[in-house]
Amino acid sequence: MKAARWVTLGCVLLVTAAAAVGYGWYRWSETGKGWRYEDKLASYCGGLIPYAESAVFTELNTEVGLSRDDEYGYGEDRYRSCQVADLTVTVGLIREDAVASDTGPDIFGALDAGPSDRTPVALGGGWRGYTDMRDTAVVLPCADRDAGREASLVVSIQGDDSHDHPEEARAMAELATGIARKAARSSSCEAGFGGRIPKIHAPGGMSAPESASGTCAGIRFPESQWIDWIKESKPSGSAPLEGCLLGESKARDEVLYGLEAAFGPYAQRLRTPSGARSGLGHSHALATASCPGSTVRAVFTISASVYAAPTKDFLRSALRAFAERSAERHGCTDLTLPG
Template sequence: MDLRRKRVIRNTALATAGALVALGGFLWLYGMNDRALGRACGGMLPVDDVRAVLGDDHLDVNSRSGNGVDTCEVSADADGASARVSIVDTARVGEDGWISPALAGGSAGDMLSVPVGQGWSGVFAADTDDGEATTTLTLTCAEGSKKTSAGKPVKGLAVSVRTELGTTLDNPAERPAYVRIATGTAAKAAKAYGCVTHLGHRPLRTVGLPVTEEEFEPLSDASGTCAGIPPAPGVTTARETARAGAPLETCLLGDDGLGNHRYSLEAHFGAYATQLKAGYAEARYTSDPTPADAPRGRLREDGAYWGTAACPVDGGERAVFVVRRTSPRGHERATAAERAYARTVLRTFAERSAKAHGCAAPTTP
């Protein structure tokens, strides 16, 4: 074998060895990154689901745990995709101040959140159509659940994930990706806490699109959260969502062809009811009763009332139903007829909502 051939073989071998070393280094770093993912959020972040949603590149991971709340944020350097996760032991809500689980809202911006459905108690919310959405899933833990928080057995968990992917929410084939990390985290959190609970379908095949302000209909055609509510002078349209076991339900009653609302109705169950009551307890200004300490009553806002219902399926947490009136001119006081109508629609809304959730008949003003 001549010298030139020996040199070629040697250089080829070195190049191959270098490539293998580089690949090995990449795989080692990739494995280290996945181990960091596996430790995030107290070990409750689903690595496979995160990878499926955010991709195979290196991910930045930040995590924090304490006081019954685990939070973590994962972001991809390449395309800016990210997920911010919070896992809350709902027994901590309202203790030592109001700990907010950052639950997805009902009327976030111009869009109403919709039920996740498919066996999950949760809502899917978005402020805009810019590729960012928040999913909140609530789990009720049956007696016999093992782990404790602050010396108490865990009663429930709330998993909230804000996902930003930069893709349009209009595409129904892409929307389930916005929910996947939440369902995977909920499954791991239930196992970590020893939470005996019911989990929904995984993976989700479809997710509804949050309802925009243009999506109103005649009140007489309402078949979801506004179903059965009677019309009134100046109240002829409805914006609603399906009623599919969501822990937060919303109905908006409109007064004109633009879909502007005159009355808003909300039903809060489980962790959402806990959060609402804790908020009223924290922000108390007078000795007047509030949803934090009375089964029914009138709120400080003119033409606003609340009622409640016992809900054994939500760990005994009473559901809260609220109606609020919006003056078309901002400061006009409600008439006696408008106050009576507010109480009527609250009763109808609460009765249907409580029945759909397996709760007792509600108590309303």
């Protein structure tokens, strides 16, 4: 009997030791680290985060790298927001009749990250998306099978200045497109996909107004406006957001005017139940256009900063030049300009 007990005890000790070794291997080895990461991704953020593209930022750390997973809204307005390392990822399906809320948070808040000193750059690769080296987004126009109407699947990634580099921006774009593929396949969104994201070129820095050849092309700069420099991007018909910045160098290189072209859900974020801004005001002007494949009218705006001395003539003329070229790139018609 003693011999049997010793044999049993020995077996238990061997099993315990093997389990400890196995756990240690699972806990600390690179292979085990990858397995744990894959296990968490299966349910994290609705299972929408791709392994390889996210590991670039998280280094397979499941605690710090995948630290927040939330769902907001109700019914058709539900959307996900989760953390991938220091990046805030927002994913949701936006129907074409949706408008930004006047009373509480919604997905449109994630599409309005605030002013940037970089103009948006198209992602390329057959994707409808943009990056400004800090924030990156992909928009998939799709047919919502469940609702029987058109919608847009949006993936928005908000970063910070630590990602202000073309290679980092490209990695963020690859993460966004990877999420978009998974989200489309797991939802009722029927959409086409692009391919690999090509090399991304940073938006242009300050340049002389007379050299404008990109998104600022065509704008006339009267001396009375004291515009010393512009910032622009290479024109593209695939970016859901385009911009042009006009500034001065007399004081602290301040931005005087910002022009923006917004399409699809980025145009929708400017609408609320109480309506959009009026066409022409003291410091802003707004135009709209009808674009192919969408019932959402594109919105073109110019806004003056506190450092500018805007006139209605300049607001109108600058917006016209900017909006006409942007609308043409995107195949939009029926451009309605402020009176």
